[in-house]
Amino acid sequence: MPSPSSRHDAFAVCTPGLEQLLEGELRRLGIRGRVGTGGVAFRATTRELYAANLWSRVATRVVVRAARFEARSFAELERAARRVDWASWLGPGTRPVFRVSSRSSRLYHTGAIGQRLGAVAEHVTGHAPSGDATSEQLFVVRVRRDAFTISVDSSGEALHRRGWRLATAKAPLRETLAAAMLLATGWQPDRPLVDPFCGSGTIPIEAALLGTGRPPGADRAFAFQRWPSFAPGTWASVLASASRAEREAAKRCGTLVIVGRDRDAGAIEAATANAERAGVAHHLDLQRASISELQPPASTPGWILTNPPYGKRIASGGDLRDLYARLGQVARTLFAGWSIGLLVTDRRLAAQAAVPFEERIRSSNGALAVSLLTGELRTPG
Structure with a gap:
């Protein structure tokens, strides 16, 4: 069974396009990783594994490699599965759940693979049948050309579920992507930030969490806390370090x-409720307002950073091209010297803002391909 001093082969999963940002996050935690497609591979101590879950603003989940072997028949699969250290990951009352993918392998029935692995895991650990379980532990199984890789999920619920967003507006922005936008722009807490289409408040709330140094996972539980190999003293030390870092950030960030602005009153209500749950409502100025009512909140230049509407037409029946053009006009006129970042699905729409943009991120938001475009709002003349 792994000890607090064990080293784990881990992989932090993220939405494709965010890998470099994730690698930078891990590096700041003192973890050296190798960028791959859809995430970052790294070797981690137990403490680093816990910290990666607590602190990553970009990762979707963190998995640990539990076993690697080859199997060309179900008999070979069962023999190999009996050598897996299931007892480190499955405690009494925990049911194993398997997410299986298989390609170019003799064993291709993913449901049957999961059933065999589950039966072996329950037999080896001697725990109650899955029907009596009170919790679940996810295992990710990848089969390529008869080679099996079994990874255990250390996160539990996906890491974008911070624990504060219960109220949503239309087309909510995933928290991990909002955090990636902030990291990609290099926004700093000493600069003002304005989101004119704030919706349920994801960008402002993530900015406040980043600015105050609060870990994104501070208000949630993780799968590793249910492992028989869980080290409570190590976890307490990670939390204590996080508290110290948050206190230091509070001294530095000032005011x-x-x-956050939105023309939809319901969106502002949702944003306010979410901000209160996140504990950052006192750091945010959230009000109902249209683009035409937008004003710089400070004399110091900062960022307009937003996720504008993607649809063909806005609720009032106006063309979205007009909305982007109006945003550009207000930004260029009133926010000269500021920077602007738009998360868009259509660069032709962004062109209506008449700002010289460059692409910082190419990723996805739900099922939609998106790009983060940034530019400088130059002083007239």
Whole structure:
């Protein structure tokens, strides 16, 4: 069974396009990783594994490699599965759940693979049948050309579920992507930030969490806390370090100027409720307002950072091209010297803002391909 001093072969999963940002996050935690497609591979101590879950703003989940072997028949699969250290990951009352993918392998029936692995895991650990379980532990099984890789999920619920977003507006932005936008722009807490289409408040709330140094996972539980190999003393030390880092960040950040605006009153209500749950409502200025009512909140230049509407037409029946053009006009006129970042699905729409943009991120938001475009709002003349 792994000890607190064990080293784990881990992989932090993220939405494709965010890998470099994730590698940078891990590096700041003192973890050296190798960028791959859809995430970052790294070797981690137990403490580093816990910290990666607590601190990553970009990762979707963190998995640990539990076993690697080859199997060309179900008999070979069962023999190999009996050598897996299931007892380190499955405690009494925990049911194993398997997410299986198979390609170019003799064993291709993913449901049957999961059933065999589950039966072996329950037999080896001697725990109650899965029907009596009170919790679940996810195992990710990848089969390529008869080679099996079994990884155990250390996160539990996906890491974008911070624990504060219960109220949503239309087309909510995933928290991990909002955090990636902030990291990609290099926004700093001493600069004001304005989101004119804040919706349920994801960008302003993530900015406040970043600015105050609060770990994104501070208000949630993780799968590793249910492992028989869980080290409570190590976890307590990670949390204590996080508390110290948050106190130090509070001394440095001073007064945050983070503004969220939306023309939809329901969106502002949702944003306010979410901000209160996240414990950052006192750092945010959230009000109902249209683009035409937008004003700089401070004399210091900062960022307009937003996720504008993607649809063909806005609720009032106006063309979205007009909305982007109006945003560009207000930004260029009133926010000269600022920077602007738009998360868009259509660069032709962004062109209506008449800002010289460059692409910082190419990723996805749900099923939609998106790009983060940034530019400078130059002073007239």
